[in-house]
Amino acid sequence: xxxxxxxxxxxxxxxxxxxxxxxxxxxxxxxxxxxxxxxxxxxxxxxxxxxxxxxxxxxxxxxxxxxxxxxxxxxxxxxxxxxxxxxxxxxxxxxxxxxxxxxxxxxxxxxxxxxxxxxxxxxxxxxxxxxxxxxxxxxxx
Amino acid sequence: xxxxxxxxxxxxxxxxxxxxxxxxxxxxxxxxxxxxxxxxxxxxxxxxxxxxxxxxxxxxxxxxxxxxxxxxxxxxxxxxxxxxxxxxxxxxxxxxxxxxxxxxxxxxxxxxxxxxxxxxxxxxxxxxxxxxxxxxxxxxxxxxxxxxxxxxxxxxxxxxxxxxxxxxxxxxxxxxxxxxxxxxxxxxxxxxxxxxx
Numbered sequence: 510x511x512x513x514x515x516x517x518x519x520x521x522x523x524x525x526x527x528x529x530x531x532x533x534x535x536x537x538x539x540x541x542x543x544x545x546x547x548x549x550x551x552x553x554x555x556x557x558x559x560x561x562x563x564x565x566x567x568x569x570x571x572x573x574x575x576x577x578x579x580x581x582x583x584x585x586x587x588x589x590x591x592x593x594x595x596x597x598x599x600x601x602x603x604x605x606x607x608x609x610x611x612x613x614x615x616x617x618x619x620x621x622x623x624x625x626x627x628x629x630x631x632x633x634x635x636x637x638x639x640x641x642x643x644x645x646x647x648x649x650x
Numbered sequence: 651x652x653x654x655x656x657x658x659x660x661x662x663x664x665x666x667x668x669x670x671x672x673x674x675x676x677x678x679x680x681x682x683x684x685x686x687x688x689x690x691x692x693x694x695x696x697x698x699x700x701x702x703x704x705x706x707x708x709x710x711x712x713x714x715x716x717x718x719x720x721x722x723x724x725x726x727x728x729x730x731x732x733x734x735x736x737x738x739x740x741x742x743x744x745x746x747x748x749x750x751x752x753x754x755x756x757x758x759x760x761x762x763x764x765x766x767x768x769x770x771x772x773x774x775x776x777x778x779x780x781x782x783x784x785x786x787x788x789x790x791x792x793x794x795x796x797x798x799x800x801x802x803x804x805x806x807x808x809x810x811x812x813x814x815x816x817x818x819x820x821x822x823x824x825x826x827x828x829x830x831x832x833x834x835x836x837x838x839x840x841x842x843x844x845x846x847x
Contacts, residue, residue, distance in 0.1 A: 518807055519689070519782035520731055525806040526688050527681075527727050529830070532812050535677035538684075540831075544676035551679035554699065555671055558706035565711045 594624035597631035604634055662716040667709050670722055682726050684834065689730045691837030692788030693737060698837075705729040735782075792836045798829035799836060 530538060539547065592600075598619045619627060662670060674682070686705070687698030705726055708714040714732070716725045786807060793799040798821070805815035816826035
């Protein structure tokens with residue numbers, strides 16, 4: 510079947526109906542309904558839609574974050590932390606003590622950092638170490 | 651911390667969308683609702699209110715863009731149409747297409763009680779045209795017992811409305827308005843009529 514392009518009939522209908530509604534006066538459109546009641550109901554609908562929109566944006570953000578985490582957990586990437594914040598601090602202190610000039614890290618800052626920031630810094634260190642070391646070399650455990 | 655990129659200058663920000671919707675006058679809200687009811691007509695799973703609600707959520711979530719040079723009602727009309735069209739495409743992918751028009755010779759009949767199954771053809775423009783026609787057929791069925799309302803629907807589907815439509819149909823404005831109102835009332839969604847829980 511070959512279809513010659515025609516506009517979507519429902520779209521034509523909607524355009525016509527909208528034009529019809531816009532030509533009508535506000536009184537005709539309201540058709541005896543109380544404007545205040547219409548306004549109140551509509552704002553209720555709007556508020557509910559806004560709440561739903563917020564939930565969707567949050568869900569989308571969480572999915573994005575999870576996808577990011579999954580990427581980091583994937584094969585060929587640096588491992589996620591199976592490590593406590595204290596262990597991460599100890600590892601970072603050792604790196605700072607080695608002081609080989611590659612990283613600048615004030616040991617006292619570690620005590621002031623939140624746990625999740627410490628773990629994040631540890632993971633970044635792991636990634637950087639992985640990037641520096643030739644393939645196959647371990648962390649020296 | 652990642653944040654959303656700012657909207658293009660030719661689109662409203664989410665805050666602007668919210669403000670613009672809150673500024674709508676009661677009559678414009680009523681127009682929006684009527685548009686939604688009209689677009690939901692013939693669709694089993696939507697009411698006008700639920701379709702409008704979804705359109706608002708899409709705009710407020712940034713899932714649909716509101717261009718700066720387009721009015722609120724035009725924007726809502728576009729989103730409503732898009733949502734309903736997408737819904738139709740999902741429906742036609744189901745085992746039983748409740749709204750398809752059956753070609754003569756395909757073995758089925760257009761019968762309100764026996765909706766034939768028709769395989770959806772996955773082509774873009776032709777499918778959307780078929781979907782639009784199918785919904786138009788569904789709406790025509792809703793007004794099958796009202797000749798004047800059918801005439802108004804036909805005029806609108808040709809892009810003719812208001813006084814021009816009344817003249818073409820040889821209606822006075824009173825008769826035209828009455829037919830229009832009956833047409834609008836008959837677009838009560840099928841779901842409501844069935845009292846589906």
